[in-house]
Amino acid sequence: MNPVERRALAGLASLYVFRMLGLFMVLPVLSLYGDEYLHSTPALLGVALGAYGLSQAILQIPLGVLSDRWGRKPVIYCGLAIFAGGSVLAAVTDSVYGLIAGRILQGAGAIAAxxxxxxxxxxxxxxxxxxxxxxxxxxxxxxxxxxVLGPLVAGIGGLSAIFWLTALLALLGILLVWRLVPDPQVSLRRGPVSGDFKRLLAQGSIWRLVSGVFFLHLLLTMLFVPLPLTLVEKLGLASEAHWKLYGPLMLGAFVIMLPLMRMAEKRQQVPAAMRLALLGLICGSIALMPDVHGGWVIASLGVFFIAFNLLEALLPAQLTRVAPEACRGAATGLYATLQFLGAFVGGSLGGVLYGQGGAGAVATFGLGVLVVWSLVWWRLRRGSLASAAV
Known part of the structure; x- marks a missing residue:
């Protein structure tokens, strides 16, 4: 990469860390501290947890389209400001309804696209x-x-401390984009974009990619509904020590994924690599099976995270190549919408399935999802996703 690309990537990757850190810190502690809010019930806390993803899914396409017309940076600045406002609301409220409103407002800052x-x-x-x-x-x-940080920060100041830190990180993100990320040399659209968007939606390769990210995040969130308890039961791993397993697995998966991705792109075998990754995702369901224990659980999760990271890298890369430049923001908006919608559906389904039939039911349903996903992609051919749309 040249210096401009390295500078841009450093800034945008840091922005993702700042923004996602604040969101993820809530996950391991919301159920522990949720009873401190007035009118709190398990159902309402579940709504508070998922409300962010739902508002994200609704607004990704509109804000992606606006980024094509107004520019990427103005949309990112506004989104981060809205996200910070939602964090402040969640930090100062003492009611679960205020918490839900804050989470919805956080999600309204939908800047992923x-x-x-x-x-x-x-x-x-x-x-x-x-x-x-x-x-x-x-x-x-x-x-x-x-x-690691979520329980530590919540132990010091409760959930409000996490939300205050999240607001601060959002404001730092604005400063980071302003000072570090270069301005793109892309002509902005001032006229109608409806024709381009219709052409975008007519491309089968676009739908294969966005359906892929929907299934991918559906599986991920559904897996994480029973996974924490599964690690406690099968490995005897205390909840506060789960990061010791996730950290090495994610790091190892990334290290292994990089050469696989480079090989697939260099040899023009991206569709084949994606299909291979689908097989790797099966291992996530295997880890939940009742008869799988010990090292096999860890190995299955390792393969799952390799496959997940490979698809997480290849899918958006191919999308930005296929989508017309004039509506690239709209394309990434559609992609982000299906991504967050998949997470919302996966979490909801995972909770219902786990309540009805335990981890085995979640694993079985996950295998069914992979079958459906494979049918959607069965026409995928070499080079079909790498050609630019015109």
Whole structure:
């Protein structure tokens, strides 16, 4: 990468870490501290946890389209400001309804589409896969850090301390984008974009990619509903020590994933690599099976995270190559919408399935999801995703 690409990638990857860190820190502690809020019930706390993803899914496409017309940075600045406002609301409220409102407002700062489009604008085609891999890895880094920091910060000042820290990180993100990330040399659209968006939606390759990220995040969130308890039961790993397992697994998965991604792109075998990754995702369900114990659980999760990281890097890289430049923000908006919608559906389904049939039911349903996903992709051919749309 040239200096401009490295500078842009450092800034955008750091932005992802700042933003996702604040969100992930809530996950391991919300149920522990939720009873401190007035009118709190398990159902309402579940709504508070998922409300962010729902508002994200609704607003990604509109804000992605706006980034095509107004520019990436203005949309990112506004989104981070809204996200900070939602964090402040969640920090000062003493009611679960105020918490839900704060989480909805956090999600309204939906900048994932604009951020991915900006990363694509600032990197050359041959380096885009690397850029998306680093951004995808930054989400994993944020997750690992959040598992460690969330309980520590909440132990000092409760959930409000996490939300205040989240607001501060959002404001730091604005400063970081302003000072570190270069301005893209892309002409902004001032006229109608509806024709381009309709053309975008007519491309089968676009739908294969966005359906892929929907299934991918559905599986991930569904897996994490029973996984913490599974690690306690099968490995005897205390909840506060789970980061000791996730950290090495995520780091190892990223190290292994990078050469696989480079090999797939260099040899023009990206569709084949994606299909291979689908097989790797099966291991996530295997880890939940009742008869799988000890080292096999760890090995299965390791393969799952390799496959997940590989797809997390390849899918957006291919999307930004296929989508017309004039509506790249809209394309990444559609992608981010399906990504967050998959997380919302996966978490909801995982909770219902786990309550009805335990981890085995979640694992079985996950295998069914992979079958459906494979049918969606069965027409995938070599080079079909790498060609630019015109």
């Amino acid at each position: 604009a951020t991915m489009a900006l990363a694509a604008d600032l990197t050359r085609d041959e380096n885009r896969g690397k850029a998306m891999a680093v951004i995808g890895a930054s989400i994993g880094v944020a997750f690992v850090l959040a598992v």
